[in-house]
Amino acid sequence: MEQQVMSAALPMLILGLGWTGQFLAELMVSLQLNYAATTRDGRNNTIQWSLPSACQDIDISALPLAKTVLVTFPVMQPECMTILIDAYQKKHNTQSQWILLSSTRPFDGNPANRHTPLDRSKDTGRIPAEDIIVERGGSVLHLSGLWGGQRQPKGWVPRFPTKEAIRNKLLARQLHLIHGKDVARSILAVHEHFRPGRWIVTDNGCYDWIKLFLVWGNEEQIAMARDLAANDATCHEALGDGPLEDIVERGGVKPRLDSTEFWETFGLEPTEFLKIE
Template sequence: MLVVDILILGSGWTSQFLIPLLEKEKVLFAATSRDGGERYGKPTIKFEFDPLSDDEQPFTVLPDARTVVITFPIYKSGASKRLVTLFGASHAGTQAAYIQLGSSGIWNKGPTVQGGTRDQTWSDRNSPFDTTNDRAKAEIELLSLSPGVPTTVLNLCGLWGGQRNMRNWVGRVAPTKEVLAEKTSIHMIHGYDVARAILAVHQDFLKAVGQRWLLTDGRIYDWWDLASAWGSGGEAASDTDPQGPHAQWVRELMEERGVRALPRPPERLGRLLDSREFWSTFGLSPAKARLERGDA
């Protein structure tokens, strides 16, 4: 049977960045999709994971792999263990490691206060998180399989790149001044840096075994700052002056709330995410940052 370095379960948005990177680095890979059609110019294997089924037959079409990347969310109790068990049972002698892509949203209710003012709430990968979240439960289950089965979780913040342009979100995120007034921080990571992170973990999985990682581009963005600079014209208006009322709304809010300049200081931005440990552990720095145009 074919053995690949990386098997991508689910050729979703991340694959448009991961597949070209793996090709560039000459990493042997295979990818799946529900219909088995072409994705991003490459054929895929028809596969759909049923979180409630113990039938290993659907897994027999998959190649052996050194690393399995699970790009889709898992919500059902027992499903993470079931996926690993069925893949192993259908691939005798396989020694695959598993990367689950998750969300930084699990820290929305569990920040760790680390000095500073009372409302300065920093979360890093070791901070308490919302353990009632179904995705978080599935991730805990997957991590519990280590070290017998090498597993790790990459919790991603807001994704951008390709067709996901932040400029297009302003009007939807802040349709009124009242809504904009309550917007604080936002954390982002480009799909190309997600792909680089996946490859780095694959190449040095011993550093990742049993670990949960938080991935951002190392920056905190202020919604007021973005809305004021961009307006609501979207990507089509990127070469024009800011359109819409957002710049004026922000000026008014700055006067009303005593904000002298943008971006606002961290202690006024609510949730703050610290992702330094991943980048330092794997010797990388984010390549796509500051939300500048730069599709991979």
């Protein structure tokens, strides 16, 4: 999307303030950058707006002109994305920069970078609308596990109470994360130095689920994990001999997602990392 001079435009319009938008709004305020944001109920001086399920009902009359339009929620109908972009740009008679947030789920390589073909069989309905953004010259940021604020990985461990759930984590091992503060910095960098296409955004590393269970799991979870490592043939072959502590110490967990190109392109480095203790 070709950038044009928009003297009366806000720097950014955040469609769907939500969890990610809160970090971004805080960053923009600290930098004295103006923005507008929408929420479903118009709380906290935001614009009351949401994307309707029927694409023909999209109403952009309340949406102000901005250099960058950030869509933080998944758009499940590609025609809605097309209508939204067309209506917004027709109203304001200009070409804004469009950024859509997504997940890393469709990147199935090991390792996978932003050029790795998407595994569309893992699509949850997001990809067609993302394709529209990319085709129109916009940018899709594929974010790994979001954490920060009320989202803390320590609280995720209880979600895996069964032996089968723990087994899956022992075999996968890798947990990729990105903190909300670094998400905000990433979005602002794309806004300021726009580059179209799909980007993977992680903290450039990964974490070991085994260590998370050892440090934050309950006694039952840890016992199940130890039993699986010792007696489940597939787990034992994947993890090797010895207690879980020795397996963690040996390491061997390498990132499956490669976000190096993102950080190098935009001249940034991640700053927030998970401490497992």
